[in-house]
Amino acid sequence: MTAVPPLGPEQRAKAWAELADDDFEVLVIGAGVTGAGVALDAATRGLRTALVEARDFASGTSSRSSKLFHGGLRYLEQFDFGLVREALHERDLSVNRIAPHLVKPVPFLYPLTHHWERPYVAAGLTLYDGLARTGALAEPMPAQKHLTRTGARRLFPALRPESLVGAIRYYDAQADDARHTLTVARTAAAYGATVLNSAEVVSFTHAGGRVVGARVRDVETGQEVDVRSEVVVNATGVWTDDVQTLVGGRGRFHVRASKGVHIVVPRDRVNGETGLILRTEKSVLFVIPWGSHWIIGTTDTDWALDKAHPAASKADIDYILDRVNEVLSVPLTHEDITGVYAGLRPLLSGESETTSQLSREHAVARPMPGVVSVAGGKYTTYRPMAADAVDAVAVDVTRPVPPSVTENIPLVGAEGxxxxxxxxxxxxxxxxxxxxxxxxxxxxxxxxxxxxxxxxxxxxxxxxxxxxxxxxxxxxxxxxxxxxxxxxxxxxxxxxxxxxxxxxxxxxxxxxxxxxxxxxxxxxxxxxxxxxxxxxxxxxxxxxxxxxxxxxxxxxxxxxxxxxxxxxxxxxxxx
The missing domain is CATH 1.10.8.870 (Alpha-glycerophosphate oxidase, cap domain)
Incomplete structure (x- = not known):
């Protein structure tokens, strides 16, 4: 990697000049983790790349997740083995090679409420560990460990004795999602991508039945420039349909927003040394160690209101408190809450009527010549999503495009x-x-x-x-x-x-x-x-x-x- 360029005021002015003056092969819209990943993948394949974001890096979904790098244990019950295997590979790739400074292993307890659950959950976790070990990159994370009620409460004294008959400990990983996304974008810049936040696409340029660029407005100054690009990638998450409308024509898929709310409480409010994963009637609830705090969530409900600032309601917060208090010996109250945040998952619509059942698989499509859309997926699988999107870009680029190499590209700060x-x-x-x-x-x-x-x-x-x-x-x-x-x-x-x-x-x-x-x-x-x-x-x-x-x-x-x-x-x- 060349020297990491600063993304500061001087670079910002230079980047605006580049947008106006240069011819790009790929213009990526949306700098959540998927868009940042697409920019990195394209830049490391030698494509002249620009990444623009109307607000800030990770200002949407990618700063409001559960902050987990995980396979998605619950997707095993949906027989989505391919997604889980891919996510576990990406988890371990980030922990061991791509971002060891940002993505860290974390132990979780899976409390058992009935004795008959143990063989069922153990079988699932055995499959989970096995999928992670398939083609493992390094020493795998510790395997599951079975615990009695006493052993579980030794690790997590806050659990009510009557709330469990035992537990199984397993490992996943976590990261600060906003910092990770920013680092992906900075790594793209280090490989030559032009990267800008507060840069809003306001219209698209068409020629000969294809899209050949976009008009971009500096949100800070109102200045507008026309950007020439062979391909535009729509990586805007829950705004995918809005951008497709702006492009014109019909999209190949639709994205539905599901709201997920989390609360943050001080670490001393809950006496425990590991995370927790708790089954609920709708999905799962995580209690995740987060430095000197705990993150507890999430909800999973339809959202059709403001996408930029999804709001957590008292009903959302009460739901989380009610669920977590079912297992805590000292209940949490509203007064214990330090922070609350709400994010929107971009789910591919059409598979089911309930958001908790919508697919977390991603989709890539070319709705018209010169446009590629990528949406869906999980935060953890951003890298293969990006690779698939750039593979689709190759159809519209006028020169041969080599395969993705991001599996071997450490993010900024990882080397050394x-x-x-x-x-x-x-x-x-x-x-x-x-x-x-x-x-x-x-x-x-x-x-x-x-x-x-x-x-x-x-x-x-x-x-x-x-x-x-x-x-x-x-x-x-x-x-x-x-x-x-x-x-x-x-x-x-x-x-x-x-x-x-x-x-x-x-x-x-x-x-x-x-x-x-x-x-x-x-x-x-x-x-x-x-x-x-x-x-x-x-x-x-x-x-x-x-x-x-x-x-x-x-x-x-x-x-x-x-x-x-x-x-x-x-x-x-x-x-």
Whole structure:
């Protein structure tokens, strides 16, 4: 890989010039994990590639998942063995080769409520482990372990004794989805892709019955440019149908949005050392360790309201609390909740009437010459989805396209990560920070950590914790503005970090000091600082209001009342 280019204000200006002046072979719309993956796959096949996103990287579904890299244990019951095998391969590929700094193994307990369940669940987990070991890349994750009720409660004392007769422990993996998606996009840029957020496609260019490009608007300035491209890839998730309407003609498939809500609670509210997977009458519920917190979710309900800002209602939150409290000896309450977030799964419609049964397989289609659409799938399988999309691109590109190589392309920060972990104490000593902070940085930036810390060489105050969010350092905020394309406070507090869901104030107490720290990088004056803080505060207040409303309609109305930092037009967003 060549040097990793910074995604900062100077690069942004350069990227806009490239959009206007260059001829691209692939223009990818939508920078969730699928779109970022398509850009990386295309760039590493030698194709001149551009990636544009109307809002921010991962601002839609890809920052609001369960944060798991997993095979999808429940899909075994649907006999979707191919999907599970593919997802497990991708899980282990990321843990061992592509992104070991970002994707980490995590143990889970599967509590058993009846003795007859043990052979049934054991058979499923044996198949799960077996599928993972098929063509394993490295030492496989630990196999399942059977536990008595006492053994299970030793690992997870918070479980009510009467809620289980025993348990089985197994392993999966997790990652910060927003950081992972951003890293995929940055890796695409490192291989030559032109990458831009706040860049909205407003129309498409047609010639001779095919699409030959698009008009792209800078959401920050209103400037518009015409982008020439041999193929356009629609990777916009739940906005797939909106973009297809903008293109014209009929799509080959439709995407249906399913809302998934998660709550975040402090780690000390639940006494446990592993994650939990709990069966519910509708699907499954995860209790997932997340640093100094737990993530608990999810729901699975139809959503036909605002796609850019799906709202969690009180009914959603009550459902999660009711389900998890069935097994906890000390019940959780609304007062225990630090953060709440809602995301939309892009499910291929037509297979079933209920979203929980819709296929998690992905689909790729060429609805018209010069357009490829990719949708569906799971976060974990973003890489094969992207490879399939670029295979379809090859039909419309005027020169031969080699096969995908992303299975052997480490993401930015992966190369040299293991050696840096072995030198963690030296890194901490060099910068005068505790070892736990050095480890925190390594698990976010990998081998780029020394570059991040170098910003504090002449500004030692940047090594201070973020006010109100002491898990993060101020240097991470400045790095995000200078190198990771953060343009607004919510980019910094909701996606470059997860302060918006990890603190009781949801980032409000951190907003002004963070805005002042990045003001020089982003050229913000006092008025802009005030506007950013006010806008972020209004967002948080709207989210809090929405979470007190009982139903979806009322929650949506409360959430969309907040002003939007990015005024996008098409389907409210293409994020």
């Amino acid at each position: 990560y293991a050696a840096m972990v072995n030198s963690l104490a030296r890194l901490a000593q060099r910068w005068g920070i505790p070892a736990f902070r050095a480890e925190h940085l390594l698990n976010r930036f990998g081998s780029l950590t020394p570059d991040v810390l170098a910003l504090a060489e002449d500004r030692p105050e940047l090594l201070e914790p973020v006010p109100g969010a002491e898990e993060y350092l101020m240097v991470e905020m400045v790095w995000a503005a200078a190198h990771e394309a953060a343009l607004h406070l919510d980019d910094l507090l909701a996606r470059r970090t997860r302060i918006s869901i990890e603190t009781a104030h949801r980032g409000v107490d951190s907003a002004e000091p963070v805005a002042r720290a990045v003001a020089d990088v982003l050229g913000w004056d006092e008025q802009r600082i005030g506007n950013e803080v006010a806008s972020y505060t209004a967002r948080v207040e709207a989210e809090r209001r929405s979470q007190t409303e009982l139903g979806d309609q009322e929650a949506d109305a409360a959430r969309v009342a907040a002003p939007d930092t990015r005024a996008v037009a098409v389907g409210r967003a293409l994020g």
